[in-house]
Amino acid sequence: MVKLTINGVAHDYDGDPATPLLWFVRDELGLNGTKYGCGAGLCGACTVHIDGVAVRGCLTAVSEAAGKSVTTIEGLSPDGNHRVQVAWRELNVPQCGFCQSGQIMQAASLLTENPSPTDRQILDGMQGNICRCGCYQRIVSAVRHASTGA
Incomplete structure (x- = not known):
């Protein structure tokens, strides 16, 4: 058990x-x-x-x-308001949406480890999470937004 x-x-x-x-x-x-x-x-x-x-x-x-x-x-976030989820919505990240839960979970973990990552650190930290639609620029922007609020 x-x-x-x-x-x-x-x-x-x-x-x-x-x-x-x-x-x-x-x-x-x-x-x-x-x-x-x-x-x-x-x-x-x-x-x-x-x-x-x-x-x-x-x-x-x-x-x-x-x-x-x-x-x-x-x-x-039971109500869907984790700062990464909010950034995803505010920046309209998803296209098809299939990968987004994995992307969000990876981003939340990254921001726990590094609350203020550079764009290079975001790219490195999100490596291995594939977006078939190619929304990588929006993903990086949303992670940056979640880390800075801007």
């Missing part, structure tokens, strides 16, 4: 402890804001936080989250 906390709620998982966290979050808990993209940790659509650090849910086994705090996009 694996015990973990997801979005502040304690959960027990009695399945295979090697199951990807992504599948537990989506299939067992019904939190489908975390997306399946590539299944190989290359696109970032499945990004969640474990103890505040961005990880790829498709590569992280449920057992790796045992006793830790997992945050999905649904738990980042």
Whole structure:
């Protein structure tokens, strides 16, 4: 039995402890804001936080989250008003929107680690989160906006 906390709620998982966290979050808990993209940790659509650090849910086994705090996009801000989410809306970042929950989760983790990143640090920190629509300039602008308010 694996015990973990997801979005502040304690959960027990009695399945295979090697199951990807992504599948537990989506299939067992019904939190489908975390997306399946590539299944190989290359696109970032499945990004969640474990103890505040961005990880790829498709590569992280449920057992790796045992006793830790997992945050999905649904738990980042229950009312959708985390500063990164607000910046995303104010700057109209998404085009298709598929990658955006992973982008937002990566950006929130980056700003926790570095509250005032340079554009180069934003690009480096967001590397590995792919946007098929190519909204990278808007993503960098939104991360900068979330960090500075301007």
